[in-house]
Amino acid sequence: MHGFTDVDRQSDPYSWAAVLDRLAKEPFYQAYQQRVRELLHPAPGRRYLEVGAGTGASAVQLRDEHGVSVATVDYAQAMSIAMRARGLAQCAVADAHHLPFLSRSFDGAWADRSVQHLADPHAAIKEIIRVVRPGGRVVLADPHYDTQVLDIADQSLARRVLRFRADVLLRNGTLAHQHAGLLAAQGLVDITVEARTLVVRDPTAVDNVLGLRSWADTAAQHGWLDPAEARAFEDQFDEAVTAHRFTYAVTFFLTAATVGGDESTRQ
Ligand SMILES: C[S@@+](CC[C@H](N)C(=O)[O-])C[C@H]1O[C@@H](n2cnc3c(N)ncnc32)[C@H](O)[C@@H]1O
Numbered sequence: 001m002h003g004f005t006d007v008d009r010q011s012d013p014y015s016w017a018a019v020l021d022r023l024a025k026e027p028f029y030q031a032y033q034q035r036v037r038e039l040l041h042p043a044p045g046r047r048y049l050e051v052g053a054g055t056g057a058s059a060v061q062l063r064d065e066h067g068v069s070v071a072t073v074d075y076a077q078a079m080s081i082a083m084r085a086r087g088l089a090q091c092a093v094a095d096a097h098h099l100p101f102l103s104r105s106f107d108g109a110w111a112d113r114s115v116q117h118l119a120d121p122h123a124a125i126k127e128i129i130r131v132v133r134p135g136g137r138v139v140l141a142d143p144h145y146d147t148q149v150l151d152i153a154d155q156s157l158a159r160r161v162l163r164f165r166a167d168v169l170l171r172n173g174t175l176a177h178q179h180a181g182l183l184a185a186q187g188l189v190d191i192t193v194e195a196r197t198l199v200v201r202d203p204t205a206v207d208n209v210l211g212l213r214s215w216a217d218t219a220a221q222h223g224w225l226d227p228a229e230a231r232a233f234e235d236q237f238d239e240a241v242t243a244h245r246f247t248y249a250v251t252f253f254l255t256a257a258t259v260g261g262d263e264s265t266r267q
Helices: 013-025 027-039 057-066 077-085 121-130 155-167 176-185 203-209 212-221 227-242
Strands: 047-051 069-074 090-093 106-112 132-150 189-200 248-258
Touching: 013 027, 013 057, 013 077, 027 057, 027 106, 027 132, 027 189, 027 248, 047 057, 047 121, 057 069, 069 077, 077 090, 106 121, 121 132, 121 176, 132 155, 132 176, 155 212, 155 227, 176 189, 176 248, 203 227, 212 227
Parallel strands: 047 069, 047 106, 069 090, 106 132
Antiparallel strands: 132 248, 189 248
């Protein structure tokens, strides 16, 4: 199984938390995360769970904007510390594949850019559904890395680097279009799929939040590219910036559904 983006394997999980916080302030992320929260159908008094909650920025917004209670799960201790500092009280350090909650104990649950990292996304999605009551909501949001495009001079080289990002840097970088099917297979109803495309024209933002310029170097370190090709990628990246043509885009899928069954059986 490929994938080495897990926070516990990051050399500095606290700097990774800072990256997540910077992303949460980007207008694109704010807008799609607001839509994720709407799709949960929050109403005062309801109880929600975010799986792979990171630093908890969206969880806090859901709680404060809708008068709901929110629990979070993240397997990284660093994220739990960040969430508690933010005022979230119910932060479990746990694995998404084994949620430490009773079945049907939430009105809704969501995973935002977490499923892409999970070792067994099918099992984890079943586990997320397990903890939501009949009639409750499940929302999954992830980028789909097959949708990436990048304008540098050598499009073949760009594709190879983007392919590396899709297939190696993430465990499930190309699963988001199948979230609906996975939810349907579990009997969920009212399934909707929305797409939002992140378009990055500001290379400073790219380097700050995505580290895109470094992907070729990482690919070379893992034997996917020659070091000379990695340098060519960086040179062309810089040329695209200088020429004001720099453009990178990737599409996020927001998949929402309702857990089927009889609401009167809620525990
Ligand atoms: C890209 S971050 C997204 C964080 C947050 N949802 C947000 O929108 O900012 C993915 C998060 O998933 C967590 N994660 C990855 N694998 C996990 C697992 N198996 N169980 C629980 N959390 C996990 C990571 O620690 C990280 O905080």
